[in-house]
Amino acid sequence: xxxxxxxxxxxxxxxxxxxxxxxxxxxxxxxxxxxxxxxxxxxxxxxxxxxxxxxxxxxxxxxxxxxxxxxxxxxxxxxxxxxxxxxxxxxxxxxxxxxxxxxxxxxxxxxxxxxxxxxxxxxxxxxxxxxxxxxxxxxxxxxxxxxxxxxxxxxxxxxxxxxxxxxxxxxxxxxxxxxxxxxxxxxxxxxxxxxxxxxxxxxxxxxxxxxxxxxxxxxxxxxxxxxxxxxxxxxxxxxxxxxxxxxxxxxxxx
Amino acid sequence: xxxxxxxxxxxxxxxxxxxxxxxxxxxxxxxxxxxxxxxxxxxxxxxxxxxxxxxxxxxxxxxxxxxxxxxxxxxxxxxxxxxxxxxxxxxxxxxxxxxxxxxxxxxxxxxxxxxxxxxxxxxxxxxxxxxxxxxxxxxxxxxxxxxxxxxxxxxxxxxxxxxxxxxxxxxxxxxxxxxxxxxxxxxxxxxxxxxxxxxxxxxxxxxxxxxxxxxxxxxxxxxxxxxxxxxxxxxxxxxxxxxxxxxxxxxxxx
DNA sequence: AAGTGGTCTAGACCACATT
DNA sequence: ATGTGGTCTAGACCACTTC
Numbered sequence: 001x002x003x004x005x006x007x008x009x010x011x012x013x014x015x016x017x018x019x020x021x022x023x024x025x026x027x028x029x030x031x032x033x034x035x036x037x038x039x040x041x042x043x044x045x046x047x048x049x050x051x052x053x054x055x056x057x058x059x060x061x062x063x064x065x066x067x068x069x070x071x072x073x074x075x076x077x078x079x080x081x082x083x084x085x086x087x088x089x090x091x092x093x094x095x096x097x098x099x100x101x102x103x104x105x106x107x108x109x110x111x112x113x114x115x116x117x118x119x120x121x122x123x124x125x126x127x128x129x130x131x132x133x134x135x136x137x138x139x140x141x142x143x144x145x146x147x148x149x150x151x152x153x154x155x156x157x158x159x160x161x162x163x164x165x166x167x168x169x170x171x172x173x174x175x176x177x178x179x180x181x182x183x184x185x186x187x188x189x190x191x192x193x194x195x196x197x198x199x200x201x202x203x204x205x206x207x208x209x210x211x212x213x214x215x216x217x218x219x220x221x222x223x224x225x226x227x228x229x230x231x232x233x234x235x236x237x238x239x240x241x242x243x244x245x246x247x248x249x250x251x252x253x254x
Numbered sequence: 255x256x257x258x259x260x261x262x263x264x265x266x267x268x269x270x271x272x273x274x275x276x277x278x279x280x281x282x283x284x285x286x287x288x289x290x291x292x293x294x295x296x297x298x299x300x301x302x303x304x305x306x307x308x309x310x311x312x313x314x315x316x317x318x319x320x321x322x323x324x325x326x327x328x329x330x331x332x333x334x335x336x337x338x339x340x341x342x343x344x345x346x347x348x349x350x351x352x353x354x355x356x357x358x359x360x361x362x363x364x365x366x367x368x369x370x371x372x373x374x375x376x377x378x379x380x381x382x383x384x385x386x387x388x389x390x391x392x393x394x395x396x397x398x399x400x401x402x403x404x405x406x407x408x409x410x411x412x413x414x415x416x417x418x419x420x421x422x423x424x425x426x427x428x429x430x431x432x433x434x435x436x437x438x439x440x441x442x443x444x445x446x447x448x449x450x451x452x453x454x455x456x457x458x459x460x461x462x463x464x465x466x467x468x469x470x471x472x473x474x475x476x477x478x479x480x481x482x483x484x485x486x487x488x489x490x491x492x493x494x495x496x497x498x499x500x501x502x503x504x505x506x507x508x
Numbered sequence: 509a510a511g512t513g514g515t516c517t518a519g520a521c522c523a524c525a526t527t
Numbered sequence: 528a529t530g531t532g533g534t535c536t537a538g539a540c541c542a543c544t545t546c
C-alpha cells in the first residue's frame with residue numbers, strides 16, 4: 001500500500017481516503033489479512049486518526065472490513081447469501097428452517113407487535129427466541145411472537161418451563177395450523193445491547209430487521225422480528241440462494 | 255426536553271444520550287418539528303459536539319431524525335412502506351411498475367454484472383436508468399442491465415438516441431419475453447456520489463441495495479440494481495404493502 | 509504489560525441554505 | 528451576513544484481547 005499523498009481537492013478527505021483504501025484492498029490484500037493499526041495508517045496518509053476512522057467506518061458498513069477491539073482490522077470475506085424462505089409453505093419449525101430455538105417465555109409484547117397480531121395490548125403472548133447460524137457464525141437473532149389462540153393446546157401454563165424444550169413444543173403446536181401466506185418487510189436498524197451480544201457485535205451495529213407476519217385462516221398466526229448482521233449478510237428471497245451476484249455491482253457503468 | 259444530566263455509568267455517553275433523545279422524541283416532539291441546533295444540544299447535555307453528533311447519527315440511521323446541512327435537524331416521519339413487487343409476473347415496464355425511465359445508454363457493465371447476466375465481460379449491454387418516487391420524494395435509483403439478445407429488435411443502434419424515449423422503447427421490447435421467475439437479494443450499501451445526488455442525500459448515506467435477476471427461458475433476461483434510501487424506506491414483499499408493522503418492534507419484551 | 513480499536517474533548521474551519 | 532450541519536485536528540483516556 002503506497003504512501004499515496006492526498007491531492008488538494010474539493011472532496012472530503014475521508015471520502016478520498018476510502019476510495020484509496022478500497023482499491024488497495026482489492027489489489028494488495030487478501031481475505032482475513034490484518035491491516036496496519038489505525039494510528040499507523042493515519043500517520044501514513046497524513047490525516048488525523050478520527051478522519052481515518054471515518055473512512056474505515058464506511059468500509060466496514062459496506063462489508064469490506066471487519067474491526068475488533070483489542071485485535072485489529074481485517075479484510076472481510078464477501079457477504080454470505082442468507083435465504084429468507086419467503087414461500088407460503090416455509091413456516092417456523094418446518095424442515096428447511098435454519099433457526100435454532102433458544103428459549104420461550106410468555107409476556108405482553110410491545111404495542112406495535114400487539115397491533116400487528118391483532119391481539120389486545122395487554123394480552124400476553126408466547127415469545128420464542130431463536131438464533132440463526134451460518135458457516136459457523138451467528139448471523140441473526142429472532143423474536144417470534146405467538147398469540148395464545150394459535151397454540152390452543154398450550155394456553156394453560158403461562159409460567160411454563162421456559163427452556164428450549166418448551167420453545168420446540170410451541171413451534172410443534174404452531175405447525176398444526178394451515179399456512180396461508182406471509183407478509184415480509186425489511187428495513188435498516190441498529191443492534192440493541194442484547195442483540196449485539198448475541199450477534200457478536202458492538203451495540204449500535206447496523207442490522208437488517210426482517211419482520212414477517214404469518215397468516216393462517218385470515219388471522220395473524222405469528223409475528224417474527226429477525227435482526228440480521230448487516231455487515232456480513234446478503235438476504236436472498238424468491239429462489240436465489242447460491243447465485244453469485246454481489247459486491248462490485250454498485251457504481252456507474254464506465 | 256429536560257436538562258437531564260447523565261449519571262456516571264459504564265455505558266458510552268452517546269448511547270445513553272441516544273436513549274434520552276429517543277424518549278424525548280416520542281413524548282415531546284411531533285413529526286417535522288425542528289430540534290435545537292447541535293451546539294445548543296451539546297451544551298445542554300454537557301458533552302462535546304462530536305459526542306452529541308454520534309447520538310444523532312444513530313437516530314438518523316434508525317430513521318427517527320433527518321438532518322440537512324444549512325437547515326437543521328427535524329423529526330422524521332415513520333418510514334414509508336415500499337413494495338418490491340416480487341411476483342414472477344411483475345416485470346420492468348409492467349402496469350404496476352412504480353419506476354420512471356430516465357435515460358438509456360449502451361456500455362460494458364461491471365464484471366460482476368456481466369457474470370450474473372452470463373454475457374461476456376467485454377460485451378456491451380443496454381443500461382436503463384430509472385428512478386422511483388413515492389409520496390413526492392425520491393426513494394430509489396435503479397440501473398437496469400439488459401443484454402442485447404433480450405431485445406433483438408434493437409440490436410443495431412448502439413449509439414442510440416439515449417433519452418427517456420429510447421429507454422421506454424427498450425422496456426417495451428423487454429415485455430415481449432415471457433417472464434419465468436426472478437431472484438432477489440437485498441444488502442446494506444452506501445450511496446455513491448451520483449446516487450446520493452439523485453436521492454437528495456450526502457455521499458456515503460446508507461442505502462438498501464436490491465439486486466433482481468429476471469429469468470426468462472432459462473436465461474438471464476435482465477438484471478436490476480436498485481438503491482433505496484435506507485433512512486426513509488421499509489421494503490415490503492410477499493403481499494404486505496400497507497400493513498401497519500414497523501417502528502418499535504425491536505427491543506426485548508419486558 | 510503492551511497493543512488494539514472505542515470513546516471523548518475543545519477547539520477550528522468549511523459548505524450550504526436562508527435571510 | 529448569519530446560522531446550520533459537515534469535516535478535521537491533536538490530543539487524551541478507556542475497554543478489550545493477547546502475550
